[in-house]
Amino acid sequence: MAVDLSILLVLVQDGIVNGAIYGLLALALVIVFTVTRVILVPIGEFVAFGALTLAALETGTLPGTVWLLGILGVASAACRLWASRRHATMRSVAWQIGTSLLLPVVVAGLAWACIHWQAPQLVKVLVALAIVAPMGPYLYDVVYRPMADASVLVLLIVSVALHLALQGLGLVFFGSEGSRTQSLADTTLEIGPLFISGQSIVVVLVTLALIVALFLFFERTLMGRALRATAVNRLGAQLVAISPALCGHVAFTLAASIGALGGILISAMTTIYYDTGFLIALKGFVAAVIGGLVSYPLAAASAILIGLVESFASFHASAFKEVLVFMIIIPVLLWRSWRTPALLDEGEE
Amino acid sequence: MRKLAAGLMLALGLTTAAQAADPVRVGVVISETGPGASLGIPEGRSIRLLPREIEGRPIEWIVLDDGSDTTRAVTNMRKLISDNRVDAIIGSTVTPASIAMVEVAAEQRIPMISLAGSAAIVTPVDERRRWVFKTAQNDALMAGAVVEHMAAAGVKSLGVIAVSDSYGDGWLGIMAPLLEARGIRVVATERYARTDTSATGQTLKVLSARPDAVFIISAGTPAALPAKALRERGYRGPMYQTHGVANADFLRVGGRDVEGTVLPVAPVTVADQLPENHPSRTIARQYRDAYEAAHGANSVSAFGSYAYDAGLLLQRALPVALRTAQPGTPEFRTALRDALEGLRDVTYVNGVANMSATDHVGQDERARVMAIIKDGTWQALPR
Incomplete structure (x- = not known):
């Protein structure tokens, strides 16, 4: 069937919007992998949780x-207090209790208030986040930190188990049927044959803003540089007093926030189910793999490519x-294995 | 010698006493998790509404979840037969698992009542399928109603958007000859996945073929995605759906965009609007009231009623089989199968069932109602 210009433009627009979401997830996967060597399979659950919590x-x-x-x-409080039992100070204990025990209570209070007083949409989005x-x-404290030195394969297996557990919980919390959320921007832009929904503009803008913010974070802040240092050489980073646990926390916070945000953004355009996240995450993962699980720009670009191919x-x-x-990944892997004939094994790192 | 005789008598007496209290065990294999969960959960809830006793004989319902997975469904069925020594099997929720279970039913010689839609599970009734019965409407029965409505509405060309799983495949296969017989041309057939985040491409393709009407083949809330995409792209023509969408969640997610959609539904979906002379009117309302009393208003869907009806069929067949054999024996399973096949005029939630040696569903047009979505509710269309 012939593709006229208007159809072409609509498909490109659709591909870019979906690609932007995959791009977000690819970035999150790359952050977590480089810093902690964990392939965060459950990121898809953060997507679904974010969307369905808002719904x-x-x-x-x-x-x-x-x-x-x-x-x-x-x-998490139990794990952290146990791990730091030998060198606990009043301040560290207070910090751990504050972030692990008080925070959920405060957030739950906010959620209740949000429902009770019918808060505006933006507030609900923030509370869901x-x-x-x-x-x-x-999850990093409870699941990954006690086994931070395990091999990539073991960490991956644990990730898959965590993914299955969280998906099951998703079914319990939200049921098997899907939900949609209200649009963040109700306007529709009309450019020639194109109807661009406000939501899709929000998606692309938020993605771009996040990429810029992440770039600044990694280039300009001490914390960002510490994360990069850990990614390059974990032992070296530890020797210059960069805490791997702190880096893990930051990486996982970023990943969960980005995942949830991706879910919230896309849930106004499509129906989200308790198990939708996995497939979205898988496409993000393909993009991340094309970027070699290390390159942010390559991952983001291939995410857009995947969106376009899909559309x-x-x-x-x-x-x-x-x-x-999913076939896109095959030539990429072939090319990669051809470029680097000697596989970097865990032990040789 | 007398002592021995007395001992023997005692032992015999004990066994008969034990047999009298022997419960009938029914194994239920349904998909309470996985892609079929939105069907399996109401089925599980409906099993819990069934009586636990028939003519003084206790009935044990043993429910196992197969996670919508074919292998697990078969494993569960074998486990129920060998470990729990069940006399009959209800399940599974979805077609692929049910078809795999047919083999086990034939091999173990145990009657089975499937809750899935495809006619392939029970037709033709051959050496294997003589053990298998079904309560959900054959897709062909529903498809016939849809095609009739299309023909009456003057639809000449049709665009189809089907979900890319066995549900979509089954419907596409059944619709093709029916549409051809009515002279309705299919101008575009597009597929999408249940968890897709966009159906824009498919929608554009269908709309560029300019069909008179669009038929969406999908179950539950996933069916809302193509409907919303069509309206987003400015399509205002008639839309058809299958009975797979008939639950409250679909209306919630579909909202304004599914108004005016025409679809076949099971009688329970429009229980209050059934004509006075509809045989299922009373029992459908009873079932709905019992279900909604336990799970909240508007929670009832047709899927649960299939499990409930499977229970009703067993309740009618069990007393017949109990007259000739004892539960837990191969003879009882054969007797139960024969009793199920001999059921006539059983009024249940989905119409009236008349089983025969060639028809193991036994439904007629009383098992379906054409409906339209109006003001966010299901409205029965006059015949």
Whole structure:
């Protein structure tokens, strides 16, 4: 079928908007992998949790994620206090209790207030983010930190297990049917044959802003440089007094926030289910792999490519869309293995 | 000698006493998690509404979740047969798992009642499928109603957007000959995945073929995505859906964009609007009231009623089988199968069932109602 200009433009627009979401997730995956060597499979659950938590706040029900946050908070406090039992100071204990035990209580209070007084949309978005984002560092404390020195493969297996557990919890909290959230920007822009929804503009702008913010964070701040140092050489970074635990916290907080934000952004344009996140994350993962799991610009660019391939595939050969999208990874892997014949093994690092 | 005889008598007496209290065990394999969860959860809840006793004989319902996974469904079924020694199997929720379970039913010679939609599970009734029955409407029965409505509305060309799984495949296969018989041309057939985040490409392709109407084949809330995409792209023509969407969540997610959609539904979806002379009117309302009393207003969907109806079929067949054999024996399972096949005029939530040696669903047009979505509710269309 012939593709006229208007259809082409719509497909490109659709591809870029979806690609932007994949790009966000690819960035989060790269951050977590470079800093902690964890392939964060459960990032998809943060996407679904973010979207469905916001949807629950909109319908005026207390989302189940609030309880999960509380439970994870308690577990994380226990792990942190135990890990630091030999060199605990009043200040460190207070900090740990504050961030792991008080924070979920405050957030739960906010969520309740948000439902009780019908807060504006932007406040609900922020509360939803506040509910999901701390889960990142809590999960790091409980699951990954005690085994931070395990091999990449073991960490990956743990990630898959965590993904399955969180997905099951998602089904319990939100049920099997999907939800949508209100649009953040209701206006529609009309440019020639194109109707550009306000939401898709928000998605692209937020993605761009985040990329710039991350760039500044990694280039200009001490914390960002510490993360980069850990990514380059963990032992070296530790020797110059960069705490791997702190880096892990920051990386996981970033990843959970970005994941939840991605979910919130996309949930106004599509229906999100408790298990939607995995497929979105998988496409983000493909983009991250194309970037070699280290390169941010390459990951972001390939995410846009994936979005475009997906959009055009859904027009021309919708039955084979997923196949075409995931096939992109094969030539890339071939090329990579050809470029670097000696695989970097764990032990040789 | 007398002592021995007495001992024997005692032992015999004990066994008969034990047998009299022997419960009938029914194994239920459903998809309470995984992609089929929105169907499996109401099914599990409906099983819990069924009576635990029939004619003084206790019935044990043993429910296992198969996670919408074919392998697990088969494993669960084998476990129920070998470990729990069940006399009948209900399940599974989805078609692929049900088809795999047919093999086990035939091999173990145990009656099975599937809750899935595809007619392929029970037709033709051959050596394997003689053990298998079904309560959900055959897709063909529903598809026939849809195609009739299209023909009556003057639809000449149709665009189809189908979900890319066995549900979509099954419907596409059934619709093709029906549409051809009515002279309706399919001008575009597009597929999308349940968890897709966008259906823009498919929508554009369908709309560029300029069809008179668009038919969306999908189940539950995922069916809202293409409907919303169509309206977003300015499509104002008629839209059809399958009975797979008939639950309150679809209306919630679809909102304004699914207004005016025409679809076939099970009687329970429009229980209050059934004509006075509809056989299922009373029982459909009873079932709905019982379900909604436990799970909240508007929570009822057709899927739960399939499990409830499977229970009703068993309740009618069990007393017949109990007259000839004892539960837990191969003879009882055979007797139960024969009793199920011999059921006539069983009024249940989904119409009236008349089983026969060639038809193991036994439904007619009383099992379907055409409906339209109006003001965010299901409205039965006059016949």
